[in-house]
Amino acid sequence: MKRATVILPLLLPRLSDPAAAQLIEVLRALLAAIEHHYAAQIQRYRKRQREIQRDHSPLKSNSPFDPPF
Numbered sequence: 001m002k003r004a005t006v007i008l009p010l011l012l013p014r015l016s017d018p019a020a021a022q023l024i025e026v027l028r029a030l031l032a033a034i035e036h037h038y039a040a041q042i043q044r045y046r047k048r049q050r051e052i053q054r055d056h057s058p059l060k061s062n063s064p065f066d067p068p069f
Contacts, residue, residue: 015023
């Protein structure tokens with residue numbers, strides 16, 4: 001299923017320099033925790049996507065003697 005991309009306007013508040021730096025640190029830590037927690041699922045999904053793309057690639061040749069065009 002193809003996902004639709006929706007862009008939502010995001011009005012961010014003004015932050016002090018230290019607060020902006022802390023926010024980025026918190027977001028990076030959150031992202032790292034999520035990636036660690038879901039690492040196996042993410043790897044399985046990406047592997048399946050690569051296999052699907054490889055299997056449906058128009059450049060896939062059934063014979064080593066087929067011209068590349």
